[in-house]
Amino acid sequence: MRNATVLVTGFEPFGGEAVNPSWLAAQRLDGARILGKAVAAAQLPTVFATALPTLDAWLSQHDPCLVLCVGQAQGETGFCLERVAVNWTDARIPDNAGAQPVDLPVLPGGPPAHFATLPLRSILQALHRAGLPARISHSAGAFVCNHVFYGLMQALAARPACRGGFVHIPLLPEQAVRNPGQPSLSLDLVEAGLRIILETGLRELPG
Numbered sequence: 001m002r003n004a005t006v007l008v009t010g011f012e013p014f015g016g017e018a019v020n021p022s023w024l025a026a027q028r029l030d031g032a033r034i035l036g037k038a039v040a041a042a043q044l045p046t047v048f049a050t051a052l053p054t055l056d057a058w059l060s061q062h063d064p065c066l067v068l069c070v071g072q073a074q075g076e077t078g079f080c081l082e083r084v085a086v087n088w089t090d091a092r093i094p095d096n097a098g099a100q101p102v103d104l105p106v107l108p109g110g111p112p113a114h115f116a117t118l119p120l121r122s123i124l125q126a127l128h129r130a131g132l133p134a135r136i137s138h139s140a141g142a143f144v145c146n147h148v149f150y151g152l153m154q155a156l157a158a159r160p161a162c163r164g165g166f167v168h169i170p171l172l173p174e175q176a177v178r179n180p181g182q183p184s185l186s187l188d189l190v191e192a193g194l195r196i197i198l199e200t201g202l203r204e205l206p207g
């Protein structure tokens, strides 16, 4: 059956961290079935030069009906449902290949911004009903996550049957121990929230 796959991506650890909860949580969903759709998880490099080619390869391989990219955001207390990806890069730290692009577009000549096509309001309400902390965010930053979110939505413009979006998640409790004062969320709760996001997104797919 075509369009039966859900693609969830997470990132490699970056910025000196040993783990990235986005990948640990995505991995837990690999092989799951949600509302009859098979979930495939893929890891993206936290590298400007290779993250989008890697994502494109996964899109071609799976031809998904829904894509959720997940990234870690230190300082966040809950799920940040990203509304908008901007065509701009301003890396605060080097990526995992040592590149630190500043004041450069993601896609020269591309539109200034792309919006997520997931039903963010319904997802927010579903997360809150489950007692999970969540908000809608209007900036995914200007590092690799925004870069991937922008590239994802640019790619999905050519795949109108596929909906997509990006969610940032907090550090894990074990990461917060090494980053005193930073809020955190357990991997179990992150996994539970991602399942809710995917289920709500699938329920509201057109057709």
Ligand code: PCA
Pocket: 011, 014, 020, 022, 046, 070, 071, 072, 073, 140, 141, 142, 143, 144, 145, 146
């Ligand atoms: N977070 C970074 C990139 C990889 C990740 O998990 C970001 O917010 O851009």
